Amino acid sequence: MKKTISILVISMLVMSLIGCTSEPSQQSSGENAVTTTNEVELELIVAHNQTSQENPYAHGMNKFKEEIEKISDGKVNVTVHHGTLGQSESELIENMQMGSISMVVASPGFMTAIGVPEIDIFSLLYLFDSFDHWEKAVDGDFGDTMKETVKEQTNNSFKIMDYWTASVRDYYGKEAIQSPDDIAGMTIRTQTSGVVREFWEEAGAIPTSVAWGELYQALSQGVVDSAENDYTNFMLQDHHRTANGKYVSETNHDYTTRLLLMDGNVYDSLTEEQQGWIDEAVKAATEVERQVTYDMYAESKQKVIEDGGIITEYEDMDIEAFTEIAIPIQDRFAEQYNMQSELDMIRSVR
Template identity: 30%
Template sequence: MQIFRNLTFLFIVLLIQGCGSENATKTLRLGHGLDVSHSVHKAMVKMGEDLAQRSGGKLKLEIYPSQQLGTERECLELLQIGSLDMTKVSVGVLENFAPKMKVLGLPFLFRDRKHSFDVLDGPIGQSLLNEGEKYWLKGLGYYDAGSRSFYTMNKPIETPDDLKGQKIRVMESVTAVRMVQELGGSPTPISWGELYTSLQQGVVDGAENNPPSFYLSRHYEVCKYYSLDEHTVLPDVLLMGTYRWNKLSKQEQQWLTESVQESVKYQRKLWAEAEAEALREVEKAGVTITHPDKTLFAEKVSSIYEDYKDDKDIYPLIQQIKETN
């Protein structure tokens, strides 16, 4: 079955590679893992419309949502070899390809949402986007992905002690794994597309994510406790393979950059609305939402910061982020 899936996946990639080769319009192919109702997908649709308008139809965006072209990691690998043009991944996954990005995954790094935007939209965030270029990944912008919190099936997470013995799904992120370990849980990396079934079958006891993802994935049908400790603020990153970026003219790069910037602004507005709606809807569906004392969790993971004191790449970034007003 897995062999068949891989062959099907390869066939799709080869098929879309050949599309539009004889057309004067340049088509950029964007693959991602989110549902079409997600604010990020809607922002991508707007980006495609803006791009077509700005370029007078010379640039076109084709979007393949819902992991049609693979997981986040697979899409990143396709970007690196030039078989896919663009993708969106969580910064937690990107840290495996651009190590400095791991700083954004540190728990309780940002004071609030405004602080995170100031960092991401400023010199620090832009330098981190450029960090991926040495790995053939061109960072284009940050979409808002809110704050991540724990949701579980059997009991709420009110203190770190409640995580003891709990298998918690995390992304393929060293930082996320370490965080859950420090809090006393058992981190279990599982792809997003397999998580619903894993929860149903008891492979894991819970997971951690933002409200819209919790809601749109329908994980609330299985997990009836959502504890808003807001341990990390992990943005989504829009990327393009440098192979494809370098084939665009300066004018085309400008059209794309401007369209991305408008897309980011639009998505952040949608996100704020989606977050409020998600919390309302999951509560209506019987989910118990709690607000644990964040300081208990922050104290428990403080040792993670100590580990970076001798890291000449990450520790200065931590200090710069904390000093950003």
Template identity: 30%
Template sequence: MFNKKKFIALGLTGLMAATLSVSSLAKVTLKLSHNNNKSHPVHISMQNMADEVKELTNGEVIIRIYPDSTLGNQRESMELIQSGSLDMAKSNASELEAFEPLYGAFNVPYLFKDTEHYYKALLDPEIGGKILASTEGKGFIGLTYYDAGSRSFYAKKPIRSPEDLKGLKVRVQPSPSALEMTKLMGASPTPLAFGELYTALQQGVVDAAENNPTALTLMRHGEVTKFFSEDEHTIIPDVLLISEKSWAKLTPEQQQAVKLAAAHSMMTHKDLWVKMTDEEVKKAKETLGVEFVKVDKQPFVEAVKPMHDKALADPVIGPYVQKIDALR
């Protein structure tokens, strides 16, 4: 005998199951890899971005962040994201130069006058905007920039001039610009994964490194190198990237939410970076006994002047370097 109530109940159950199925299909989880730890300001800023994406999409897009190179070092992450095996990654302009030459514009030593000049370039649609979009069709696209501070040399001895770098093996990122800069300053550049650097400094595999001051405390490099020489040779932005395959999984509304949250996180990160860097410098001095050495930058500037001249003449990055110079 036909049971109307049972039929309706079964129909409603089926409808609810179908609705739940569609809802679960609509949810997207994106894995984001980076090489810093959870206390690093860039991690905190990306977590803020992930929280905003979740809110803006009503939980339809979840970004799970994997710190400390748990999904591979920075280079490996870039290769995974380019192939579509990884959704998102934090890299930087130095690493990205090998994948897209335009990022090399940011790697020219002493290009930026100060932080204000740096942000003008990043926020300029004709400079920062076009460079982020330049990798479309190459497997990934740029979403936003994060301030990673100015980079200086640190070692077991003070480095007050390029003369002090002669004969030293200096850990650098694997980019043509970093290699050329270090050679012009008289040192021997040694590309090495960031996660391996503490042991390399401790065991003398390399004599020095170059990074922002947070590396002294957050990566504990100040335990094995006691002199941070403030030559401030580059200000290289970190870059948040997403695989084109993962980007295509998102609806236009979800893409807009991700872009908006990424842009917001860049600007909140600006203040966070300053605050946390000041705190880490204080810790490095008071807890680890690191000496911060003021240097005359002019000899360093003169040593790498050929790089600036070469960059201006380069048909790819030259127009961008000219535009950045014009913003001074």
């Protein structure tokens, strides 16, 4: 009798274990479900500051989620926040430092305030002359060097996972310009970087700071005469529909760099397999973010024209006059921060 009971108990335990492992679980991944027999072992929260789902950042982050959940067979779960954790880059950075966000997209400029002035090399105007030139630089020796610089200067608190872009920035304002002489005396909303302000001041303009969310009103009410940004971003905000945003002059002064960042110490604490999943997903996300940016350039420009925007094409601009202001600023920056070799890396891959 005891022998029979023991056999029954053992049989029940075996059947119970089989039942626990035979049922696949369903893990949500964007629009598609990932079927897996594995439990989630890593939760990641990724964020950017743009609320539009059409923004290239959104496409890139969504691709990261899709890719890592697929290649990890559901062992990694990603939550994407499209501007819902704050539209301020500094706020997102603070949340990443506190551990409540795993990965963010941010402009390089914020690092100057935390003791990495070398990062402002990305803010130098007319540093790159095409998207192809930009890619060769950031995907080559220059990009690798800057990753190491950031790692060393921040004690690995910031790890550059890859380089994203926010397209190429142009002037837009209450009247068209073709040379620096045309902007003399006009106020222009610019980024807060010192080298950016220096450029526009030497061009004769009056740089001013206006929060991105308040710029539409500032242009509408004449608080500022002009601004500068890429077609996609100012089109999505309807800046070109304002009285002081109607005229777009293709200065092409800044092929922008955005940093996809993670806490390097957190990354190093992960298993080699988990790091591999992240690296592979980041690569796929970067390809998507860049391609969407390039595709949206032409689409956004056409939308601006259809909405009544008046364009002065790049070919009709006196670009040489603008670069004559920019090159000495680049050289002074490189000398001040002992970055001549980095500047040479960029110039040599044109």
